[in-house]
């Protein structure tokens with residue numbers, strides 16, 4: 001078809017409902033606010049890895065949606081999560097990204113979580129253990145027993161990631177929520193403790209779902225020279241793209257030929273436990289978390305949406321805790337070669353989603369974003385995105401291709 | 416001795432600044448020619464988030480040569496980088512054969528591709544900041560890089576880059 005006029009351009013494509021979405025789901029403030037409310041306050045979010053707080057009294061801070069969170073390891077070795085919000089006058093209790101409560105703070109004692117503002121102190125279970133001049137100010141009307149922290153559902157699972165849910169009564173346990181998609185790597189990730197060796201973040205002017213889409217569609221391997229030369233063979237095109245309940249997707253494995261990229265090496269020597277050499281699994285969890293295992297290194301992406309057209313993506317790389325220094329160095333090099341901030345693929349992926357963000361600023365005219373490729377549920381089939389947006393539609397009670405209309409099940413969703 | 420030492424620090428300073436210009440201008444081979452065959456390059460950062468020293472990229476001279484030769488195969492943000500480098504200290508070894516230098520470096524990005532180049536192209540943004548920690552072999556009055564560590568302050572790198580810093 002030649003170039004189209006406005007009406008032709010805006011027409012529904014000759015695809016079935018569910019095979020495209022309206023770009024307003026990536027650009028409208030109202031939809032973004034609703035996602036925070038209806039989705040992010042109710043799903044399990046991997047906020048960090050347990051190796052980031054290895055010792056009792058270690059802590060990490062993070063956030064889910066706009067809610068600041070603190071994660072700490074108690075003297076009993078339990079990892080717990082709380083809102084990082086002081087029950088007194090709402091101060092952010094801990095301002096550092098990580099540290100240890102074994103050290104005292106200017107306003108408080110060792111082994112306590114201290115709010116610097118008026119020196120209220122809490123223990124590792126979130127109990128308030130000290131209110132400055134408690135009796136003098138509150139007499140018998142309010143006591144420290146009444147002002148504990150807001151505790152959050154927290155579990156360490158699937159290779160040692162720390163999962164938090166803002167909902168006290170989530171509809172599903174973490175296992176029910178995403179146990180099935182993790183099945184393909186469960187033995188591998190749980191064989192022995194993992195350790196994070198890489199962290200960096202990107203703040204990009206794009207919608208968080210566009211990043212997740214890129215992680216769940218492989219058709220874009222055409223933009224990665226590395227993936228074309230190390231992949232693109234019969235086994236690659238046969239890779240299964242499988243949808244799971246709750247909007248999750250798993251892309252099955254094949255053997256990558258790393259040596260086909262000049263100067264790169266096979267990763268066979270350092271495969272994760274129970275994996276044949278040079279395998280590549282990808283688990284994409286609704287609404288925006290990704291676990292990507294390429295033979296010797298595991299990558300995890302966590303999105304924190306900052307607006308309809310702004311997202312923070314945190315990138316982690318992991319190896320085995322027991323790695324020798326030489327093994328660790330090799331994993332780091334493998335990780336960095338394509339996934340590091342100066343690697344060959346990540347830069348390309350980020351340019352891709354930033355370019356989408358540039359055309360979908362709030363207030364731009366609605367466009368059709370196509371998710372209609374069918375290739376027997378193999379690697380370039382866009383089943384992952386179709387499945388995701390059907391689940392998204394149900395959470396939001398909106399039809400992704402007509403977001404002003406309530407959700408209706410699509411034929412595509414049932415496939 | 417005084418004059419000799421002075422020559423050597425001048426040679427070191429000259430190599431650092433020539434490298435900065437070559438890298439700014441994306442004259443990759445000119446940059447690599449300032450490096451000895453045993454040259455090793457790395458970009459590092461410390462993460463208070465995970466409490467670890469990290470390596471973001473590293474390679475031998477051959478690996479860096481390979482990396483820059485492969486650049487045309489890749490999709491890249493073409494916004495040029497401009498580094499402002501100040502050499503802070505130069506320590507020449509007793510025997511005068513090697514030297515260590517520490518420089519402060521700030522990378523600006525002159526937007527070309529941008530997100531929407533209509534709006535952003537032509538603007539200069541602060542991209543990254545850190546230090547160069549360099550080791551040199553000094554021979555016949557010339558200082559060749561044998562090691563360069565780019566110690567970044569940043570863990571937020573946004574789109575990152577395909578280019579050596």
Ligand code: FES
Pocket residue numbers: 086087088089090091115116117118119120
């Ligand atoms: S706001 Fe935290 S002690 Fe007052």
Ligand SMILES: [Fe+2]
Pocket residue numbers: 214220224345349
């Ligand atoms: Fe990619």
